[in-house]
Amino acid sequence: MNTQQTEAPADNVRAVQWTDGRLKILDQRLLPARVDYLVLSTVEEVAAAIRDMAVRGAPAIGIAAAYGAVLGAARAWERQPDTWRREFQRQLPLLLAARPTAVNLRWALDRMQAAAERCQAYPVDALLREATAIHQEDTAANHAMGRIGAEYLRNSRAVLTHCNTGSLATGGFGTALGVIRTAYSQYLIDTVYASETRPWLQGSRLTAWELQQDRIPVTLVADSAAAWLMQSGRVGWVIVGADRIAANGDVANKIGTYAHAVNARHHGLGFMVVAPVSTIDAATADGKAIEIEERKSSELLEYAGIRLAPAEAQAYNPVFDITPGHLVTVLVTEKGAVEAPDAEKIRRLLR
Amino acid sequence: MNTQQTEAPADNVRAVQWTDGRLKILDQRLLPARVDYLVLSTVEEVAAAIRDMAVRGAPAIGIAAAYGAVLGAARAWERQPDTWRREFQRQLPLLLAARPTAVNLRWALDRMQAAAERCQAYPVDALLREATAIHQEDTAANHAMGRIGAEYLRNSRAVLTHCNTGSLATGGFGTALGVIRTAYSQYLIDTVYASETRPWLQGSRLTAWELQQDRIPVTLVADSAAAWLMQSGRVGWVIVGADRIAANGDVANKIGTYAHAVNARHHGLGFMVVAPVSTIDAATADGKAIEIEERKSSELLEYAGIRLAPAEAQAYNPVFDITPGHLVTVLVTEKGAVEAPDAEKIRRLLR
Numbered sequence: 001m002n003t004q005q006t007e008a009p010a011d012n013v014r015a016v017q018w019t020d021g022r023l024k025i026l027d028q029r030l031l032p033a034r035v036d037y038l039v040l041s042t043v044e045e046v047a048a049a050i051r052d053m054a055v056r057g058a059p060a061i062g063i064a065a066a067y068g069a070v071l072g073a074a075r076a077w078e079r080q081p082d083t084w085r086r087e088f089q090r091q092l093p094l095l096l097a098a099r100p101t102a103v104n105l106r107w108a109l110d111r112m113q114a115a116a117e118r119c120q121a122y123p124v125d126a127l128l129r130e131a132t133a134i135h136q137e138d139t140a141a142n143h144a145m146g147r148i149g150a151e152y153l154r155n156s157r158a159v160l161t162h163c164n165t166g167s168l169a170t171g172g173f174g175t176a177l178g179v180i181r182t183a184y185s186q187y188l189i190d191t192v193y194a195s196e197t198r199p200w201l202q203g204s205r206l207t208a209w210e211l212q213q214d215r216i217p218v219t220l221v222a223d224s225a226a227a228w229l230m231q232s233g234r235v236g237w238v239i240v241g242a243d244r245i246a247a248n249g250d251v252a253n254k255i256g257t258y259a260h261a262v263n264a265r266h267h268g269l270g271f272m273v274v275a276p277v278s279t280i281d282a283a284t285a286d287g288k289a290i291e292i293e294e295r296k297s298s299e300l301l302e303y304a305g306i307r308l309a310p311a312e313a314q315a316y317n318p319v320f321d322i323t324p325g326h327l328v329t330v331l332v333t334e335k336g337a338v339e340a341p342d343a344e345k346i347r348r349l350l351r
Numbered sequence: 352m353n354t355q356q357t358e359a360p361a362d363n364v365r366a367v368q369w370t371d372g373r374l375k376i377l378d379q380r381l382l383p384a385r386v387d388y389l390v391l392s393t394v395e396e397v398a399a400a401i402r403d404m405a406v407r408g409a410p411a412i413g414i415a416a417a418y419g420a421v422l423g424a425a426r427a428w429e430r431q432p433d434t435w436r437r438e439f440q441r442q443l444p445l446l447l448a449a450r451p452t453a454v455n456l457r458w459a460l461d462r463m464q465a466a467a468e469r470c471q472a473y474p475v476d477a478l479l480r481e482a483t484a485i486h487q488e489d490t491a492a493n494h495a496m497g498r499i500g501a502e503y504l505r506n507s508r509a510v511l512t513h514c515n516t517g518s519l520a521t522g523g524f525g526t527a528l529g530v531i532r533t534a535y536s537q538y539l540i541d542t543v544y545a546s547e548t549r550p551w552l553q554g555s556r557l558t559a560w561e562l563q564q565d566r567i568p569v570t571l572v573a574d575s576a577a578a579w580l581m582q583s584g585r586v587g588w589v590i591v592g593a594d595r596i597a598a599n600g601d602v603a604n605k606i607g608t609y610a611h612a613v614n615a616r617h618h619g620l621g622f623m624v625v626a627p628v629s630t631i632d633a634a635t636a637d638g639k640a641i642e643i644e645e646r647k648s649s650e651l652l653e654y655a656g657i658r659l660a661p662a663e664a665q666a667y668n669p670v671f672d673i674t675p676g677h678l679v680t681v682l683v684t685e686k687g688a689v690e691a692p693d694a695e696k697i698r699r700l701l702r
Contacts, residue, residue, distance in 0.1 A: 032658070032660060032661035032662075033658065193667070195575070196549065196651065196659070196660075197575075198547065198549060198573040198574065198575060199573055201659055201660075204651070204652070204659045204660040204664070205659065205660065208660050208661055208664045209660075209661045212661055212663070212664070217665075218664070218665065219665045219666060219667050220648075220651055220652070220660060220664060220665065220666040220667070221651075221666065221667050221668075222549040222550055222574070222606060222607070222651060222668070223549065223573070223574050223575035223607075224546070224548075224549060224574035224575070224606055224607025224610050225606050225607070225667070225668075225669060225672070226610065227609050227610035227613055227672070228606060228609055228610075228669060228672040228673075229667075231609065231672070231673070255573060255575055255576050255579060256573070256574075256575025256576070258578050258579055258582065259575050259577065259578035259579075259610060259614055262578055262613060262614050262617045263610060263613050263614075265617075266613045266616075266617065297571075300547065300555070300571055300572075300573060301555070301571065303654050303655075303657070303659075304654075304655075304657050306654070306655050306657075307383070307384065308547070308552055308555045308556065308654075309383060309547075309552075309555040309556065309559050309560075309571055310383035310559055310560045310563055311383075312563070313555070313559045313560075313563070313569070313571060314568075314569065314570045314571065315570060315571040315572065316544070316570050316571070316572050316576070316580075317572075317573070317576075318576060318579060321576070321578070321579040321582070322579075322582070
């Protein structure tokens with residue numbers, strides 16, 4: 001019996017929505033226990049939601065920041081139409097500083113700033129059109145990447161993914177999870193292994209929840225069990241997203257991505273990175289130049305207020321790592337796939 | 352300022368103690384929140400303590416089972432001195448079945464059975480002597496391995512260890528942690544990185560706690576951050592224990608060991624396995640023949656009763672993996688070190 005439910009890729013979750021002049025965010029800190037929304041009216045609230053990870057995932061935080069800029073322009077205009085532009089400019093750094101590693105945040109804010117510069121008078125309608133365009137283009141890019149990436153998965157049956165790269169992490173549909181959704185709808189894969197993704201447990205809390213909404217079979221494993229899955233022949237590809245891709249193809253992504261890449265290479269398996277071209281930072285030469293965010297050690301040392309380690313224990317909590325481009329079998333973007341990415345191939349892709 | 356406290360390797364913890372005719376076990380399920388002991392009087396209680404991981408670590412469960420056999424013989428003699436031997440024989444499989452992967456359990460029970468066969472009359476004193484010998488020999492072996500292993504760590508400064516292999520996991524002092532204690536006392540290393548070791552968090556709960564008792568600096572990291580530690584040059588060696596070593600040098604150890612080994616090889620770092628010869632199972636040809644224990648998925652899906660994943664989420668929870676001998680830089684035993692272990696070298700070691 002084939003348990004697949006549909007041939008149209010399912011996608012039932014919305015992390016970021018603009019509604020009645022405010023930004024509605026699905027609070028990902030509460031999942032899977034509670035599906036609850038934050039309704040945000042100010043730049044400060046949006047910056048805090050990004051910093052505290054109520055919304056996370058590189059594309060989603062770019063989109064949230066774009067809507068945040070709309071809120072900022074509206075507030076600035078309301079206060080003083082003559083000088084709205086100056087106040088708007090003052091607010092953008094707040095959003096930009098909320099998370100350091102993902103480049104989509106800067107990319108989206110650069111677009112919003114350029115749109116603001118084009119405004120002659122009341123800016124809110126034009127800025128909302130720009131933010132909505134960023135959002136819709138992201139979702140469209142995800143569907144395109146889904147089709148391109150799925151082509152690589154013929155006969156792989158099971159894949160492993162890390163962190164959450166689905167509708168929760170994007171404008172909708174997902175990057176790596178978009179490829180997985182498409183491949184599942186095309187009967188190219190039967191099942192998904194998701195690594196739990198310590199310390200924040202995006203795999204357990206978000207990916208498992210999101211795939212359940214769409215009735216795609218998913219099995220959680222400890223991050224450290226991924227190599228054993230590969231050795232025992234259970235997975236054909238590893239598929240991940242990216243928070244920033246350097247000009248030479250080096251990939252910054254959730255901590256643990258690099259270990260999966262090394263292990264995939266060791267076992268001769270494919271390692272696919274799925275990201276819109278907005279994730280590529282041509283101004284960053286290589287991975288060494290990317291700032292790796294360190295978050296507080298309590299993310300590792302506590303869970304829901306319960307200590308996991310003795311009092312005064314020390315922890316080192318980098319939340320991203322760098323995978324060299326030469327370990328990437330294929331980089332899938334909405335503009336096409338790049339096998340074994342390097343500086344020359346990335347340049348050609350961006351032309 | 353040198354913060355090292357002592358030149359004599361410290362070791363302040365006892366996981367398994369025989370006291371007043373009963374077996375006292377430090378309940379490792381409660382650490383680090385509570386230091387609490389179970390006092391066990393029957394084979395059934397000892398088997399349950401091993402199965403439920405109140406006591407864990409391959410050498411420690413061997414020692415606990417040996418004392419469990421003493422309790423079994425005492426009870427059997429008390430009930431019916433004529434037929435104590437038959438009842439004793441019936442009890443051993445209970446202990447043997449408590450955990451499947453570690454071979455030390457079988458090895459210790461084989462020794463207890465042989466000792467029982469030598470008994471002419473009241474068996475308890477002779478069996479207690481045998482169990483005590485197993486315990487003391489284990490601790491002595493750990494000190495010997497500490498000295499042998501530490502020699503390899505000159506100029507490495509920082510090492511990474513996985514799971515818990517210290518006094519909590521052994522008769523005292525530890526295998527991999529014994530090497531670390533010795534190397535620290537000899538000023539060969541300054542600091543220890545410990546991977547948290549999902550799902551049971553032996554690194555966070557036990558290793559961090561145990562090293563704190565001895566004032567050895569320890570920094571916890573997510574399991575998935577180990578490869579990034581290696582890439583960024585923070586560690587020189589990976590040092591682990593073993594639950595069973597096959598005749599060809601393949602190593603069964605805590606899930607995640609294999610990923611660390613692949614990553615260590617990728618980065619040109621040393622990968623050291625520290626285990627007494629009782630861990631070597633000459634009857635098992637290679638890693639493929641070793642049974643890998645799967646534990647219940649709730650270990651991954653819940654913590655302290657709190658769900659980490661949505662209801663009905665599936666998980667695959669193998670708690671050991673196999674590292675091929677060719678990825679082991681050096682196997683350290685109390686009979687000497689074996690570099691790049693293989694069947695021939697293991698045979699020579701055991702001669």
